[in-house]
Each structure stands twice: as C-alpha cells, then as structure tokens.
Amino acid sequence: MKQIRLMVNGESHELSVPPWRTLLEVIREVLGLTGTKEGCSLGECGACTVIMDGKAVNSCLVLAAEADGKQIVTIEGLADGNKLHPIQQAFVEHGGLQCGFCTPGMIMSAKALLDETPTPTEEEIRRGIAGNLCRCTGYTKIIESIKAAVGNTEEK
C-alpha cells in the first residue's frame, strides 16, 4: 500500500492505495467521482481525460501513486456552483454531445487546450481533441462548440 495525497477539484485527499491502482480507478471508485468515464483502459479513447497539473492526461494510464501531490481537475470541478463553465455551456448550446459518454473527457481536453492556447485555429482544435474518440457526433458540433467557447471565454 502507498500513502498518497491528491488534490482533486480543490479538495485534499489522503489515501492509501495499492501500487498498481490507476488514477482513474481511484477517482471513480474511491472518490466516487463517476463523471470521469472508463472506455478502453488503454489510453486509446480519451474518455478518462482529467487535468493533472494543467495538462490533460488519460487517467487510465496514470498510476495513482504517480499523481501523489498533484493537482487534479475532473469534470465535476468545472462548473461554478450552478453556473456552467463556458466550455460546458457551449457544448450544451451547440449540440457538442449526444450519448455524453465521451463528453467529460472531451470537455477536459478542450479546457486544457484553451488554457494553453486561448484562441486556437480550427486545426489546433482538431488536434487538441485528437486523442478523444467520439462515436456519436462525427466531431462537427464538438468543434463548433469549442469555437463558440473561445468566444464565450473571451467575453468574460
């Protein structure tokens, strides 16, 4: 067992985890934050994307022990109380989701992208979410949503 400390969505958690536990398992099963999804468990679909120290990561590929002392943001940490984050709002308004299973990971990737590149080109948006599969939307409305979010974030 390993003793680790995770800061998740601003809350600190002291945990003892087996060394092989992934960050994804800890987020979903220990902390009960089921908004982060498990698709492939192999780093191929992006459903499990969270932000770790400012970077989007596939939490299924990160061992919980490696996340010791890191700042983690999951989908549950984006909205401000009842007020959706501008990226979430844009996905709602522009139809950037259907079944919603890719959505939390997609939004986290979009957030990491916009944090780093506040006004991305369409090409940069496409590349920014290239690790996130979506089988429902064909990506068109996801890309539109992220473009709209750029507008929304700028207005603020």
Next chain:
Amino acid sequence: MAEFSVIGERLPRVDAREKVTGEAKYAADYSLPNMLWCKLLRSPYPHARILSIDTSKAERLPGVKAVVTAKDFGGWTWGWMPATRDEPPLAVDKVHYMAEAVAGVAAIDEDTAEEACQLIRVDYEELPGVFEPEEAMKESTPRVHDYAKNNISVEYHWNFGDVEKAFAESYIVREDRFRTSRATHGYLEPPAILAYYDPTGYITVWASKQSPYFHYRHLAACFKLPLSKIRVIQPFIGGGFGGTKNDSLAGDFCAVLLSKITGKPVKYVESMEEELVTSRRRHSMIVYSKMGAKKDGTLTAIHHQVVADGGGYTAVGPLSLYLAGFATTLPYRLPNFKYDAYRVFTNNPIGAAMRGHGITHTRFAAEIQMGMIAEELGIDPVEVRMRNAIDNPKPGTIYETINKVTLKTCGLKEAIQKVTEDPIWRDRNKTPRKEGDISWGVGLSGTSYLGGARQMGHQACAAIVRVCEDGTVNLITGATDCGQGSDTVLCMIAAEELGIKLEDVNIKRVDTAYTPVDPGSYGSRVTILAGQATQKAAREAKRQLLEAAAKTWQVKSEDVEIREKKVFITSDPERSMPFDKLARIACYSGTGAVILGTGYSGYGLEPLDLTNGIGNGGTSYSFTAQSARVGVDMETGKITVTDFTIASDCGRLLSPIQAEGQIEGASVQGMGQTIYEDFIMDRGKTLNPTLLDYKMPHSTDIPNIKLIDIVTNDPDGPFGAKETSEGSIVSTPPAVVSAIHDATGIWFKELPITPEKVIKALKEKL
C-alpha cells in the same frame, strides 16, 4: 404567426446539462453496498467441444462467492424469433466462436474475480472451424450447429416480376461481386450491468440497454419469473447503434444468476477488448449483383444473391437479411427484382444489427453498379439517378414498388438537385484534379432508409402525459434515448401540443416498473412511433385541460386555445390566464382530479412478411442524396475525405440540432466503414481487438459537412417527420466509393478501401 412554437427550433438537448457536468450516470457508475463483481471466462478456441469444466480451484480462492457454468441455466436458450432460439447464456457443450463465455465468477472485487477465472479448468476438444461464409455452405464443410445443413442459418428466395426476361431484353447487363466490411458499432461505453435478485424474488437491474424491454423479457424467460417481477431501470446509455445493446449478453445473465445465488448485488462491466472481440457486429455480406438497364440508363432488373457471415448464432439475422432485400426497390424505380439470400453460420463472432441495418450492404452494391453502368453507357452520374429516381407522390397518392413497399413522400429528386447545385459537385471540374501525388475526386449517391420499423411481435409505443399542478408536465414513455436525442424530440412534441415550453416538460427514463412497454430503440422507430404516442397523449391531456378552462369561463372547449403558456378564448384573446393557473384549476376541480393523457402509436400494424418479402418494413422512408470529395495519395494509397454535402428528406426536422448531429455522426461512422474499419480475422481470432488497431475516425480525419434539409411533410409521422441518420450511414459509402473512382478511375467493390487495397489496384491498373 409561425406554424410551430417549439417544433423546428434550435433547442439544446434536455439531458445536456447532466451530461456536461458529469452527473449523468451510466450503468457502470452505479454501485450498491456489499456489491460483488462478475467476470467471465471466455473460450480460447473458435470451435471446440467442452469436455469438462472444473471450477473447484476457483471456488476455493478467498473472496470468491460463486461460480456458474451453463448447467446452472438449466438448458434455457434465447433468440430473436421462437424458431431461432439457439443461444444459451453460457456455452453448453460446444463453443461456436472465439471468446464465447463459458463460466462466470462473482467475487468481492474485480481483481479476485479475474484471478478466479484463470483458475477454472476447461478441457476442450478443438474442432475444425469454418470462417468464410461461402466455404461454409459447401457440403463437405464441418457444421457449426448440427441441425443446420450447409451451415445455413436463414435463407430467403423472393421473386418479383420476371428478371430473366428483363435481363434478356436489356441493352446492358452487368454482374459484379461486392463485399462489405466487418464493422462494429464502436460506442465508447462498454456494456455494463448492476443486478440484484432480491430475497423476495424480484430482479432489479441497471443495464446499458438501448431496448430495455427486450432485456426485460429475456430475464423473465431465463429466470422463469412473471414480467412483473423484472425491473429494468434505465441508466444513461453511452451509445447504441443497434446490435449488442439491443440484446442480452452472457455478463447480464451471469450477473443476475450470481446475485440470485449469493443474495448480493452483482456488477459486471465488460472490457473494451471483450467488447471488440465479441460484439454483435454488422454482418459482412457478399453481394452478387446482376443489374440490367436500357440504353438510356433506365433500370430494368436487379438480381441479388447475398451470402452473409452470420457467425456462431442466429441472433437478429432473419431481420438483417430481410432488410437487405426488401428495400432494394428503393430509391429508384425497379420493375423486376429477385433476391436469393443466405445467412451462414461460421465460427466468427455473431453478425447482427447495426445502424443502417441490412440496407447498407445491398444499397452500396446497387448504387455502385448503377454508376458502373452509367459510365459504360456514357451517361452522367446525375442524369442516371434523375432518370431512375422515384417521383414524389402527389399529396393523397401512394407510390408502390413491385414488392408492395408504399411511399407517400419521396424527396429524392429534390435532394439530388440540391446536392448537385452545391459547389462541391457543381465546381468539381473547376478545382484541380491533381496536386502533387494527390488525385482529387467527387462522388454522388442516392439512397433510402426506413423509419418506424415494423417487427414481429409487440409493435406499439405508448406515452403518458401527466400535468402537474405547478404547470409542468411529466412525460413517461418506454422509449430509450441512447444518445440519439429522442428524449428531447419527445419533450418538444409534448410541449408543442400543449402550448408550453420545452423546459416545462420533464421526461422520465425507462423503469419497467412504471413506464409503458416499448419495443425498443432500433430501426429509426422512436421519433415516429413514440413520437406519435406522445402526440396523442399530449392531445388527450390538453383536451382535459381545455374542458376545465371552458367550464371556468362558461364557454365551449373548442373556443379555448393554449399558446406560449397562455390560455385564452380564441374569439376574445383578452380573456386569458397563465397555463399554470389552468393546471391548478384542472387539478383541483371538484374534490381534486388527475390530469393524465395516454396514447399509443397506431402505425405499422401488419406484421413483417419475412418469407415472401412483400410489403413494408417501415412506416415511412427517408431519402438522401450525398456528394463526397476525396483526395487519394497515388503513392501511399491514403484517402482523405475533405467534404460531404448531404441533402436529407427527413419529412420535417423536429429538432434541428439533434437531427443534424445524427446525420453528421452517421456519415462519419459510414466513412469509417468505407475506408478504415474492419476486424482483421485469422481463423476466428480478432487480430485488432483495440481501438488503436480497429481504427475509427478521429477529429483530425473528418470532412467538412454541409447539410441540406428537404421538407416533404409525411402524413405518417408526427408533424410530418420521417427517420434521420440511418439514411446518411447508407448514403456515405457509395458517395465515397464513387469519389474514389472519380479520383483513380477504379471501382472498388470491397470495403473498407484501405491504402494497401488502393496501391494494389493502382498497380494492377498500370
């Protein structure tokens, strides 16, 4: 005044907020105290006799609570029709495909359950397998199921008109062999279930099912319980697209049985690899197409001989082959049609339903072959389609095909016209044809798909509209939104009928304890059938409300109207009250009342004629014309799709954002199956069982998609709606394949068109 106030508005999905915040719970997100985890042991052989199973070591592993094998299910089998119930929950004396489940374990955690599976000892006697459907039909080939001679699982022989005479009289006749890929749904949510068989004898499950009432019936039959003791509670569904999530899986049956044995809730979550190697995928079909035409390109006859790889069990195969046949007489006039189809057992994973079910295979073949004929005759691709396209029937009249499929609306000609006026097609010769190694091409297709699919048994959708005293409305249906947006559409229908706003309608997800029975979300049936049910239920609730208003104002109900949440007397709109006030008056009338409207769909009452292929497979039919622009790298064979223009006659778009998303998503899925997606199989073994190796389109691969809406306002759908999205997964492959032909001069007849196939074909051409 606008015709509608909610219908046709660009409103967001009703479940969007829960989904963007991560609050939406999917099956794997549920857990219960004291829950156990289930894992399955799967066969390492595609075809083998099970000589013995020894579970004792697994049972002794600390943390293991129970182990089940086929004998614990007492010989029960299931299937789509009474005559095809060939599938047991766990393999009985033989495994029929690789990774078929043979045992299930329940343990205190997933790791222990997994470890226990490795301790189960199964002695197999490997049997010779059969993997190619045409091979499987030979007399000398081993049988997958002893009862199935020549491994034939389903066969149809239909004959309309006189194809032989028509071919003899045709100016041109072509014969070609086409083959479609081994594609799968590719939803991101692997199937999952949380099951609890409680001590009082009730089963409750939270399962990822796009058609939960199938599962409801399967569980009742398997566990020999009355339906009233089965409760399927619908979580959010992470994509369906037919097939696997319409059916019940080994993991579902095992989780329930293990819960019964242990008295504890049991959770089963499939891994993506298990999903990819066992998914009930699209059939791969071989289509021998013979097509005749006159000198002017008018079609005279089609004879299709189809051989479909059915895999180890029958599943929904009878329907797949029916669909691949009955709609060949759409979307072009066809006076003679013959269909000889075989679904064949092999030791491959099971072939079943997937978006664009059945029709995609034969439409691809016929559409490409028509292009080949037009090319030989020197007829323009647009012209040949316009000459053959079915005309839009005049209002009040019906077009009937030779196999008695009936249409009341058909927007194909308008769709072709609009698509070919669009710059992608119009200017195709103005843009460079060749840039460096890239050769550019533009292709065209015209297709049709059914909506409001009929089926064999229970057909109707039902809805309940309950008006609450605060002026909001609860909508209760048995329909499932697995991502396609039907909850939003149904709420919009209810809001439109009642004269209120979308946010005033709350839809409840399926819970078989409370919601009305529904056949399921397949065959593009929800908007049309659950939509009609919702419309009727809302009208009935409105009638009760209007009566209450009329009584209050001492006028006749017919003189009262509700619009934009305002109730008023039509002749004197000043006399009005807010909707919530009327709701209160109605609910409190007398000693108190219940304002409840109910309704059920009335379309599609005649059952399917599988044997003869006569009559309708759906309630109405969408029509799609599509152009595609591709660049083919003549050195590497890599294909890049840059543009789609898609004109869809969906009757009327009820919820434009949702419908557009469906069409875009389906066309990208169709693009995947045209140029990337295929399971690579080696004697029953899947060689690419990961999302890295089974390549689906990523954000960097997709074309710019332009959509054009063709309104035909079909009389057999709520507010004139027909189906959307299955049309564009069918129209995409022929559009892309035609574009590749335009770029390379080669007609590809086997999907997917991978770079290797392109290079090979280019070499052969030289």
